[in-house]
Amino acid sequence: MTENRLPKHIADLxxxxxxTPATYGRATLPRCHVPRSPLTTRDNGDGSxxxxxxxRDIGHMVRAKMPDRDAQHWIATTTNGDVKRCFSETxxxxxxxxxxx
Numbered sequence: 001m002t003e004n005r006l007p008k009h010i011a012d013l014x015x016x017x018x019x020t021p022a023t024y025g026r027a028t029l030p031r032c033h034v035p036r037s038p039l040t041t042r043d044n045g046d047g048s049x050x051x052x053x054x055x056r057d058i059g060h061m062v063r064a065k066m067p068d069r070d071a072q073h074w075i076a077t078t079t080n081g082d083v084k085r086c087f088s089e090t091x092x093x094x095x096x097x098x099x100x101x
Contacts, residue, residue, distance in 0.1 A: 041093060051096045059096030
């Protein structure tokens with residue numbers, strides 16, 4: 001008995017996962033490779049965060065200690081020396097990414 005199988009390069013283009021033999025009654029699926037994001041935010045342990053891009057520091061952010069009248073509770077700095085008060089952690093991280101170069 002012959003099996004009708006697609007060539008591997010065509011199956012990869014179509015996104016078809018090949019079935020694997022059953023193990024203890026359950027089919028095991030092949031692991032998909034999930035690429036790691038080049039952008040990471042690392043907690044420094046003292047309340048500050050470092051934003052890195054491809055393992056290179058591009059900025060730092062910290063929660064403001066004193067409440068601001070405009071409710072800007074995060075202070076973001078780039079490695080270039082730019083400083084900005086931001087409304088949220090996401091806003092601070094996005095501002096660092098935009099102004100890192």
